[in-house]
Amino acid sequence: MQNIREFLNYDIRLSDSVHITVQTILIVVLVLIITGFVLKFFKKLVTRKLPETDKPKFNSVFSFAKYFIYLFVVLITMQNMGLQLTAILTASAALLVGVGLALQTLFQDIISGIFILIDQTVHVGDIIEIDGKVGRIEEIKLRTTRAVTIDNKVLVIPNHKYLTAIIHNWTENGIETRESITVGVAYGTDIELVKKLLIEAANTHPKVLEVPEPLVLFTNFGDSALEFRLIFTLNNSFEAAIPKSDIRFKVNSLFKENNIQIPFPQRDVHIVNK
Numbered sequence: 001m002q003n004i005r006e007f008l009n010y011d012i013r014l015s016d017s018v019h020i021t022v023q024t025i026l027i028v029v030l031v032l033i034i035t036g037f038v039l040k041f042f043k044k045l046v047t048r049k050l051p052e053t054d055k056p057k058f059n060s061v062f063s064f065a066k067y068f069i070y071l072f073v074v075l076i077t078m079q080n081m082g083l084q085l086t087a088i089l090t091a092s093a094a095l096l097v098g099v100g101l102a103l104q105t106l107f108q109d110i111i112s113g114i115f116i117l118i119d120q121t122v123h124v125g126d127i128i129e130i131d132g133k134v135g136r137i138e139e140i141k142l143r144t145t146r147a148v149t150i151d152n153k154v155l156v157i158p159n160h161k162y163l164t165a166i167i168h169n170w171t172e173n174g175i176e177t178r179e180s181i182t183v184g185v186a187y188g189t190d191i192e193l194v195k196k197l198l199i200e201a202a203n204t205h206p207k208v209l210e211v212p213e214p215l216v217l218f219t220n221f222g223d224s225a226l227e228f229r230l231i232f233t234l235n236n237s238f239e240a241a242i243p244k245s246d247i248r249f250k251v252n253s254l255f256k257e258n259n260i261q262i263p264f265p266q267r268d269v270h271i272v273n274k
Contacts, residue, residue: 112159113142129168177237184225186261201250
């Protein structure tokens with residue numbers, strides 16, 4: 001018994017002012033184990049009543065929060081055991097400053113991730129555009145967001161980007177989006193025929209929705225052409241490039257059948273002899 005007491009009271013000196021006993025270490029470990037069981041029970045109790053869509057969000061936030069809980073429990077336990085935390089913090093102040101600077105971006109990502117999960121800025125399945133890149137969100141983690149582009153490349157987006165960059169959420173108002181193509185025709189062309197053919201080209205594509213109906217805008221009298229914009233609605237904007245290409249093929253075919261010219265820029269060059 002005496003040997004056990006001596007072992008538990010064995011003093012481990014970290015410095016002249018900081019020392020800790022084996023008993024303190026064992027108590028801290030025991031408290032951490034108990035805290036782990038309590039947190040596990042709390043997590044199970046909360047997630048049991050949450051909708052399936054909200055469980056991943058809670059788990060991400062909880063995973064981050066539990067480390068602060070562990071740290072708080074350890075500090076309180078060590079303080080109650082008589083350990084001088086002030087001396088430890090003073091001795092490691094320089095180290096803590098260096099670690100804080102190194103982890104600054106990491107904490108920005110984590111805090112941003114919590115904001116995303118809480119305020120529902122983006123959701124899994126949303127199509128976003130950031131820094132000129134477009135992708136469908138596959139997974140939102142605490143530090144990063146994972147998205148996949150149309151050519152199956154993976155975008156790993158640090159979450160702090162949501163606070164510092166402009167993000168276009170293509171599907172915030174639903175999966176249906178208005179898309180458009182532009183085309184120019186030669187001056188003197190029957191513009192009513194152009195309008196009819198453009199609407200026909202859109203309506204013949206199976207992925208273009210009937211409601212709202214395709215719309216043609218006469219946008220400008222260009223330098224070399226009369227400029228039109230064909231607007232139509234798709235229910236899969238992520239793959240919009242393919243229907244838009246198909247419609248351009250159809251427009252080109254219909255214009256050829258009806259002898260409508262798509263002009264190219266022309267310039268008159270006057271040579272002056274001196």
